[in-house]
Amino acid sequence: MTNELSRRTALRGMGAVLVAAPLAGWLTACSTTEPGGSQAGTDEDVLARAREAGVLRVAIGNEPPYTKLETDGTVTGAEPDVLRAVAKRLGIDDIEGVQAPYESMIPGLKAGRWDVIAAGLFMKQSRCAEVSYTEPVIVSTESFGVPPGNPKGIEAVQDVLDNPELKIAILPGGFEEGILNTAKVPTDQQVGVNDGRSGVEAVKAGRADAFFLPTLSLQALAEDDSGFDVTDVVADAPKTGSGAAFRTGDTTMVEEYNKELEAFKQTPEFADILDKWGFEAAAADGVTTEELCQNEG
Amino acid sequence: MSVVIEYAPLLGRGLLTTLLITMLGIALTLVVAFAAGLARLSRFWLLRAPAYVFIEVFRGTSMIVQLFWFFYALPFLGIEFTPIAAAVLVLGLNEGAYAAEVVRGAIVTRPTGQTEACIALGLSPAQRMRRVLLPQAIPAMLPPFGNVFVDLLKATSLVSLVTIVDLTFTAQSIRNETGETTAIFTVILVMYFILAMALSLLTRWLEGRFAIDRSGRPALTKPVIGGQGAIPA
């Protein structure tokens, strides 16, 4: 009987601890965490909130040289580095990166999962209608990643249209998917891959004949993988560029950001950042968001 | 393999997140399981019906769909959780719905003599449940609970798809960084396996500790053929 009692007591005690301890931990963790940001779709002042919190939450794609997530969790890459510098000028101490798939970036921004996208998310009509882009930071070109020697001779989007046998790897939601769709390349010629590395592996495994990505991203991937080549700049792909993207309601933020970005572009640090990642600072000169937003797709 | 050693601290952080989410998920699963499981047995229609709908909805849809829904769609209805909170909530509600059926099943399979004896002794329904039925039913719940917990552990890998930096997400980052696909995936498969084994051994130990009759295990504690929704619908 004593055994019976002790068993029951022990059971009850253990149950209580099992349930209470982690839940209590969770609740305290929650109350100290920054509550999940602004309500979706409401016009809350993201600038004031980020200044107060000391951090701006940014969605990135971990696609060097545009964006890179260091193994210690810090965010870097051409766009985030510029974002961090401009944020500092705006009185925001730091940026905090969230690595997200391209396809989720805008929905996540609208859902308040992050405050801004700085991921080399290139401007085009459909995106410009959904988010507020700042002025462009980088302007870029596209290439194909192909098996050594480019056996299928893929150099232009037209080549893909001409040969329905070809399969092209793209990042779902990425700019290149838009280019192919606008050119009316059938979806069964497109192979969705999760990230840069998967795209390279898809080409090497023969799941795709080429991997369509910005020239610089492909070159970064080719650096530690000699198993594929990067073609010249694809001539029939539109000129593309990107800047930080905020929610359409964050008008104050975008205005203030553009002001500070313009001033920052005049400093040598801007050119240093772009140089460091292999971009040309001058490429964005005279290119406007309005112009890049005309891109179809 | 050197890549694994080089990135060990990073994997460790991912592992911690996985463990944290698993523990919180298990805690919430238990709360949800007992709340919904007991509500299903209530005399009151107003408790029974919502519990039934909750269980069927969460068991009837994919966890990954629920995860995306809580993460990307719910904020538009004005409800927003931090990523970890959303993840724990989905894991706890989903596995809790399965575990609620475990709770219910373990209670309804008590011999009717127990209930009759309670009535004869003049115990109230609440006393009957708390003092007699539950203490007997809990040992019977442990084996299927063990399966639910292992399922939950495995399901935590899905949170990597909604930007949470767990073990699986970390593995993907390291792979993206280094191209060492084989080494990194092999290592995390083994890590998950060890965790799952540890979790089953823990519940196995609890079973032994709380078996009603420790010499001859009665049929009711016989392990359910389980996993992935311990007691199939």
Added chain:
Amino acid sequence: MIWSNEFALEILPVLLRGLWVTVQLTLLGFLISLVVGLVVAVVRFAKIPVLSQLCTLYVLFMRGTPLLVQAYFAFYVLPAYGVTLSSFATGVVVIGLNYSAYTAEVYRSGIEGVATGQWEAATALSLPPRSTWNRVVLPQAVRSVIPVLGNYLIQMFKDSAVLSAIGVIDLMRAANTLGSSSFRYLEPFTLAGLLFLIISYTASIGVKRLEHRYAPAH
């Protein structure tokens, strides 16, 4: 930015196409799990040295590791060793093998449930082992576990959504693609959830019927 019926109707056909892929994926995977699971169960029950232990390890490992990571492994690692399958084929094989570990356990309980008298009778009639299994044990064992297998089929249907992560264009992937091209996730994911619910709830009622039909006589 609240629910739009118009948008929901517009995307429904695309989601239904995705659902069809999900159904195919599930049924093909289920077929694999039924066959492989049976082999594993029989080998384990027959206590063949080494082979039986390997099968036990297989079951433990498949049940102890996440489907998502198994899928990643099969999709990204195997091509390095010359095995390159499309994402759909990889998905079918991965989910089939994953569930074979569960069906193996189901069969085992069925085999163990066959009365010892049946084995004795088979021995008394000097039936060769092959006939004992094929004509006596398995027909009884499988019959008794049909409802449980049905439940695993439903579970598999829901779990198959995980395979969208390796690029299978299933219901989940369709919802995701629709969400990202329209920048609205509310309708695609709500509808995807409803489609999963309708099918698995209906199917679970069907399985309950099966349970009555195949219930033991007592």
